[in-house]
Amino acid sequence: MNRIEIQYFAVLRERAGTSREAVETSAATAAELYDELAARHDFGLPRAMLRVAVNDEFADWSQALAAGDRVVFIPPVAGG
Amino acid sequence: MPAFSFSSGPLEPELHREALADPSAGGYASFEGWVRDHNEGRTVRRLEYEAFETLAVKEGERIVAEAVARFGVTRAACVHRVGSLAVGDLAVWVGVSSAHRGEAFAACRYIIDEVKHRVPIWKKEHYTDGDSGWVNCERCAAAAHEHDHGHAHGPSATAGQADDGAPEVRHDYSRQVALPEVGAAGQAKLAAASVLVVGAGGLGVPVLQYLAAAGIGRIGIVDGDVIEASNLHRQPLYGWPDVGRPKAAVAAERLRTLNHDARIEAHETRASADNIDDLVAHYDLVIECTDNFRAKFLVNDAVVRALKPAVFASVHQYEGQVQVYRPLPHWPCLRCLWPEAPRDGLVGNCAEAGVLGPVPATLGALQAMQALKRLLGLDAGEAPALVTVDLLSLETRRLIARRNPDCDHDNPGAAVEAPVAEAPIELEFPTLADAFESGLELVDIRETWERMHDPPGLQIPTHLPLSALVNGYLQFPTEGRYLIVCAHGVRSRSVTEQLRAQGLAEVYSLRGGLAALRS
Numbered sequence: 001m002n003r004i005e006i007q008y009f010a011v012l013r014e015r016a017g018t019s020r021e022a023v024e025t026s027a028a029t030a031a032e033l034y035d036e037l038a039a040r041h042d043f044g045l046p047r048a049m050l051r052v053a054v055n056d057e058f059a060d061w062s063q064a065l066a067a068g069d070r071v072v073f074i075p076p077v078a079g080g
Numbered sequence: 081m082p083a084f085s086f087s088s089g090p091l092e093p094e095l096h097r098e099a100l101a102d103p104s105a106g107g108y109a110s111f112e113g114w115v116r117d118h119n120e121g122r123t124v125r126r127l128e129y130e131a132f133e134t135l136a137v138k139e140g141e142r143i144v145a146e147a148v149a150r151f152g153v154t155r156a157a158c159v160h161r162v163g164s165l166a167v168g169d170l171a172v173w174v175g176v177s178s179a180h181r182g183e184a185f186a187a188c189r190y191i192i193d194e195v196k197h198r199v200p201i202w203k204k205e206h207y208t209d210g211d212s213g214w215v216n217c218e219r220c221a222a223a224a225h226e227h228d229h230g231h232a233h234g235p236s237a238t239a240g241q242a243d244d245g246a247p248e249v250r251h252d253y254s255r256q257v258a259l260p261e262v263g264a265a266g267q268a269k270l271a272a273a274s275v276l277v278v279g280a281g282g283l284g285v286p287v288l289q290y291l292a293a294a295g296i297g298r299i300g301i302v303d304g305d306v307i308e309a310s311n312l313h314r315q316p317l318y319g320w321p322d323v324g325r326p327k328a329a330v331a332a333e334r335l336r337t338l339n340h341d342a343r344i345e346a347h348e349t350r351a352s353a354d355n356i357d358d359l360v361a362h363y364d365l366v367i368e369c370t371d372n373f374r375a376k377f378l379v380n381d382a383v384v385r386a387l388k389p390a391v392f393a394s395v396h397q398y399e400g401q402v403q404v405y406r407p408l409p410h411w412p413c414l415r416c417l418w419p420e421a422p423r424d425g426l427v428g429n430c431a432e433a434g435v436l437g438p439v440p441a442t443l444g445a446l447q448a449m450q451a452l453k454r455l456l457g458l459d460a461g462e463a464p465a466l467v468t469v470d471l472l473s474l475e476t477r478r479l480i481a482r483r484n485p486d487c488d489h490d491n492p493g494a495a496v497e498a499p500v501a502e503a504p505i506e507l508e509f510p511t512l513a514d515a516f517e518s519g520l521e522l523v524d525i526r527e528t529w530e531r532m533h534d535p536p537g538l539q540i541p542t543h544l545p546l547s548a549l550v551n552g553y554l555q556f557p558t559e560g561r562y563l564i565v566c567a568h569g570v571r572s573r574s575v576t577e578q579l580r581a582q583g584l585a586e587v588y589s590l591r592g593g594l595a596a597l598r599s
Contacts, residue, residue: 011396042551057480077396077399077401078371079371079396
């Protein structure tokens, strides 16, 4: 199990009811982590519409996670 | 030599220049004003300068002292001719010596501008047709226009043409020129620059205000909307008397009052595939300030094609994102980050999600800053990134972004062209009863909480909330004839487009949503 710091933006923040949380997870990749959280928080957005950043860099969904990673999920935003 | 003086004989710049020499000076900048052979379409043969010398010398000395204090230059002086001058003669000389060139240029510019504006000097032009007239008394410009003093001033065609009818107060850039990274050279870059702002709403308003105020030479405003009362809380460039007026035109009006140096071009039109390349071609940099993905990707593709830099931003409730595009080989565009162009409506807009004014204001100010940095060349070390700002937690993040090798910058957007629909996507009905009578089955895709306040008798029985559709908990029927309904017609349009793309032919979106219906 890894402890991962997570930050949510926009609609994901609304759904999760928080802008950040820390989770203990066995998810090996960013994709697995999102799927796990999507099930828990009832996220509506499919992964293909989001981007993930790990430790302040945009990453592939297949990126492997390590303990202490900071993961940010970013949906596209259009308001202006 | 005196800081400011008049000379009735020819000026001798070489002599004046020597008087400014100083061991601490690393450079010298000068300006010479010459008598030209034409003014406002008339051929000038010679001219006479007349000054109210006691007053003029005092004011001139004050200006030179201001320049020395303001720009910290070593020495400065100005000599102005009086008497009769021929074409080609030297009319005025300004010289500045200084440790560094930036301050020398800035102080020189300041002195000549202020002298022309504040020192009481009159110029009588003698034309080739034998006629003559007093002109260029800028100090009494306002009075001159009220009391015709024998010279017909041409109409001031463009706000910002300061040569004739210049307002009494000049825009003063000294507080930004004082920055070592800006200086007179930076200010000149801004004056020579042109910027296109797409969208004059919550983001566009601060962008336009700060760019016009900073002295950007030419600003284009693209907006096809009219001002609505619901805009005012986050677009304080507009007031209630403007409601119903075109945004681009009102914004242009306000900006011309803000700074008469700027040339403001209002394009009262929505950015579209037909006009975007043309618009982008006429400006150096583009700032994308709309509230929808369609326009954002339209602008993205146009700037990638035209190899122009652009600054994108979006807001959602208390958050925002800013991204700069630069036409460099390794630099990501908007599609590199979002290869699947998101559809409008799925992630909410200001109308549906709500927004506090300072959120777009903050993000718009950031866009203006990014644009100024680009134009001044202050972003040299900046790696491509998406910057996120959260105004609730006051956290910002720079997320480093990279070029997506699958994103074709030679042919931007080609891989993701939206399917062309044969039938119109949207239908318009005056009332809900008319919609029910259309023979289409009405489907309400609003969330449950949005339906709670629907008046009895105006409820739509078929309810498939968008969140459940997106989650896959509910499926849209694969056949039938449907009219999809939401609050403002944005989400329903997006769902309709997706269903059309999936092959459902007879599905439509209620234009403007329930808000557009007569009750």
